[in-house]
Amino acid sequence: MSYCVELSAYEIIKKIKAQELKVVDYISYLFERIKRIEREIHAYITLTEDSALKKAQDIDKKIERGERTGRLCGVGIAIKDNICTKGIRTTCASRMLENFIPPYNATVVNLIEDEDGIIIGKTNMDEFAMGSSTEHSYFGPTHNPWDLERVPGGSSGGSAAAVISSMATLALGSDTGGSIRCPASFCSAVGLKPTYGLVSRFGLIAYANSLEQIGPITKDVRDCALLLSCIADHDPLDSTSVNKPKEDYTNYLVDDIKNIKLGIIKELFGEGTQDSVEKGVWDAIKKLEQLGADYQEISLKNLDYSLPSYYIIAMSEASSNLARYDGLRYGYRIPNKSYDWNAVYLKNRRFGFGFEVKRRIILGTFALSAGYYDEYYLKAQKIRTLIRRDFETAFKRFDVLIGPTMPVLPFRIGEKVNDPLEMYMCDIDGVPANLAGIPSISIPCSFSNGLPIGLQIMAPPFREDLLIRIGFSFQKNFPILKKLGGHE
Amino acid sequence: MNGDDLIKSKKRISKEEIEKIAWLARIEISKKELELFSKQLNDILVYFSKIDEVNTESIPPSYHVLDLVNVLRKDEAKPSSFEEILQIIPQTKGKFVKAPRMV
Numbered sequence: 001m002s003y004c005v006e007l008s009a010y011e012i013i014k015k016i017k018a019q020e021l022k023v024v025d026y027i028s029y030l031f032e033r034i035k036r037i038e039r040e041i042h043a044y045i046t047l048t049e050d051s052a053l054k055k056a057q058d059i060d061k062k063i064e065r066g067e068r069t070g071r072l073c074g075v076g077i078a079i080k081d082n083i084c085t086k087g088i089r090t091t092c093a094s095r096m097l098e099n100f101i102p103p104y105n106a107t108v109v110n111l112i113e114d115e116d117g118i119i120i121g122k123t124n125m126d127e128f129a130m131g132s133s134t135e136h137s138y139f140g141p142t143h144n145p146w147d148l149e150r151v152p153g154g155s156s157g158g159s160a161a162a163v164i165s166s167m168a169t170l171a172l173g174s175d176t177g178g179s180i181r182c183p184a185s186f187c188s189a190v191g192l193k194p195t196y197g198l199v200s201r202f203g204l205i206a207y208a209n210s211l212e213q214i215g216p217i218t219k220d221v222r223d224c225a226l227l228l229s230c231i232a233d234h235d236p237l238d239s240t241s242v243n244k245p246k247e248d249y250t251n252y253l254v255d256d257i258k259n260i261k262l263g264i265i266k267e268l269f270g271e272g273t274q275d276s277v278e279k280g281v282w283d284a285i286k287k288l289e290q291l292g293a294d295y296q297e298i299s300l301k302n303l304d305y306s307l308p309s310y311y312i313i314a315m316s317e318a319s320s321n322l323a324r325y326d327g328l329r330y331g332y333r334i335p336n337k338s339y340d341w342n343a344v345y346l347k348n349r350r351f352g353f354g355f356e357v358k359r360r361i362i363l364g365t366f367a368l369s370a371g372y373y374d375e376y377y378l379k380a381q382k383i384r385t386l387i388r389r390d391f392e393t394a395f396k397r398f399d400v401l402i403g404p405t406m407p408v409l410p411f412r413i414g415e416k417v418n419d420p421l422e423m424y425m426c427d428i429d430g431v432p433a434n435l436a437g438i439p440s441i442s443i444p445c446s447f448s449n450g451l452p453i454g455l456q457i458m459a460p461p462f463r464e465d466l467l468i469r470i471g472f473s474f475q476k477n478f479p480i481l482k483k484l485g486g487h488e
Numbered sequence: 489m490n491g492d493d494l495i496k497s498k499k500r501i502s503k504e505e506i507e508k509i510a511w512l513a514r515i516e517i518s519k520k521e522l523e524l525f526s527k528q529l530n531d532i533l534v535y536f537s538k539i540d541e542v543n544t545e546s547i548p549p550s551y552h553v554l555d556l557v558n559v560l561r562k563d564e565a566k567p568s569s570f571e572e573i574l575q576i577i578p579q580t581k582g583k584f585v586k587a588p589r590m591v
Contacts (some may be wrong), residue, residue, distance in 0.1 A: 026570070050519060060586050099576075100576060101572075101575065101576055103568065103569060103572040103573055103576070104568075112577060166530075182544045196553050196554065197556075201508075210551065210552055210553070236561050238553060239556070239559040240552075240556060242554065244555070258560055302542070304536060304538075305539055305541075305542055307535045308539050309539060311536070312536060313533075319513060323513075327578060327588055328577075328578070328579075328585055328588075329576075329577055329585055330576040330577060330578070331578070332578070333578035333579060337579075337588075339588060340529055340588055340589050340590075341589065341590055342514070342588070343588075344588040345514040346511075346514050346515065346516035347516055349513075349515045349516070350515055350516040350517070350518075353515065355521075355524075358515055358517070358521070358525075359525060359528060359529065359532075361513050361573055362506065362509050362510055362513060362515065362525065362529065363514060363529060363532065363533075365509050365512055365513045366501060366505075366509050368531075369509065369512070376536065376539075378549055379540075379544055380544075381538060381549030381550055381551055382542075382547040382548070382550075383539055383542055383547075384544070384549070384550040385547050385549060385550040387546070387556075388550055388553065399563050419534055420528050420531075420532065421528070421531050421535055424532075424535075430542060435550075436553065437553030437554070461553075461574035473496050
C-alpha cells in the first residue's frame, strides 16, 4: 500500500473514507518516503512527524466511530515556511527567523486543520520569498525532482518539489511575483495564485503586501480546487480579505470549454522566451482549440513595463515590511552585549539577512527616499494602473488570457544566482497577474528534454472557476503520462 | 553630456549613497559587499529606467487593486500566552525585553 503516497489527495481521501487505508499508515508511508529521498531533494526546513502521526490517529478514531470528518480527511500537507504555524518554527528560510516559533496560526493553517488536513512540515523557499530558484535559502537550495542538478523554481520551491516527489500530497505556497506558479511550472505541478483578497494573508510573513497571495500547489487541478475551497474564506483579521460567500470550487471540475475565448498575450512570448517553451505552450493552445475553445492573439502593450514596475513596488514594500526585524523582540540577535542601540540593529540585520534580502531592502529604501519617490515608486504605481487597464480591456474580449508561466526551462543550480538582474528576468511572465491582482494558474503542459513546461492561464478577478474548468478539461483530455523516476 | 548619458548618470547610485541608504535601513555592509552591491544595484537601476519611456501624465497610481476602504473591526482584547511570547525573545531580563544601551 506504500504506493498510496503517489496518489492525488482526491484518491487518498476516497480510500480513507472507504476505510481501505488508515490515515496512520498513509502518513507513515509519507515519512518513510521523506526519509528515503529528502536527502537528495531538500524540500523541507522542518518536519513535524510526531504531531502528524498523532493527528492521524485522531482522525482514524473519528472514522472508526463514524464521526463526521473534514474535507481534507487526513491528507498530508506541506506548508511554505513563511506561513505561521503555532508551536512549529517558521523561518522564512532566513537566519533572522531561524529560531522563531510563532505563538499563533495563520488563518489558512486553522482552516486546513479544521478540515482535518495534516501538516507534514515546513518547506524550503527563497529567503523571505525573494527569489525564483529557492537558492536564496539560509538552509541551502532545493533540488528539482526531475533533474537534481537544476533548480525547482521559487520562491515556493520546497512546496512544489515536495508535492511532485510525493513527500507531501498537497502544499501551500505564496505568490508575490510568480512564486507559486514558477515552481509549479519547473516541477510539473499545478499552482494557483488566487485573486488578491480571496485568501487571507493573516499569518503570512509579509514581503510585499499589495501583491501577495497564499495559494495551492498540487498534483492536479482536482486537488487544486479542493484545497482552494478549504482556504478561500473571508477573514476579519486581514483587512484586505474580501467579504464574499464561500465557494466550492470542486463544482467547476467540468469537462467542457466549448466556445471559451482565449486571448494569447503576445508580450508573454517576448525576447528571452526559449523556443521549446514557446512550442510547448502553443501545442497546449492547439489542444484547447481541439476541445472547442477559440483563440486569438492580443497585445497588452504595457506588459513590457511590468517587470521593472513590479520590482520597484515589491522592493519598496519589502524595505518597509522588513524594518520590523530589529532582533530585539524576536529574530536573530548578536550575542555581544556591549554594543549600543544602533550597532545592535546594524549587526543583527547584517548577519541575520542574506544578500538578496539586503539588496532589495537597500534598493527599496532608495526608491522610497526623498528625491527619488516620484521617479521610481510613484511612477511604477502609475504604470500599474495602465497594466490593470490593459487587462480590463482584454477581458472585455476574452474569457481568459494565456501565455507561458516561465520563459525558460528549469536552469542549473548556480547558473543565475550571482547575477540578480538575470534572475529577476525569469519573473517576466509571472508578475503581471500580481500587479493586476487577478487569478492565475500554471498547468503542466509538456516536457522538453525531460524538463517540465507550464501553461499559464489568467482570468478576471474572482473567476477562479474558469481556471479550474479549463485546467481540468485540459488534464482530463490530454493527461501527461510522464512519471517521475529515479527516486525509488 | 548627451541625453542617454544624462539618464545613465542620473540613475547611478554612488558608493557613498549606498552606504548612506544602508545606514538608513540599519544594515551594516562590508567593504566587499559594497563593491558587489555597487555594480549590481547600478545594473538593476539602469534596467529600471526602462519605465521612463512610459507617459504617465494624468494617470492615477494603483496603490492597491481592491476598492476596500477603512475596513475596521472592534478593538477587543483577546487572551494570549505571555510565556509563549517570552520564549521567542532573544534576550530577556525577568519579564522584560533586554534592549541595548541608549547612552
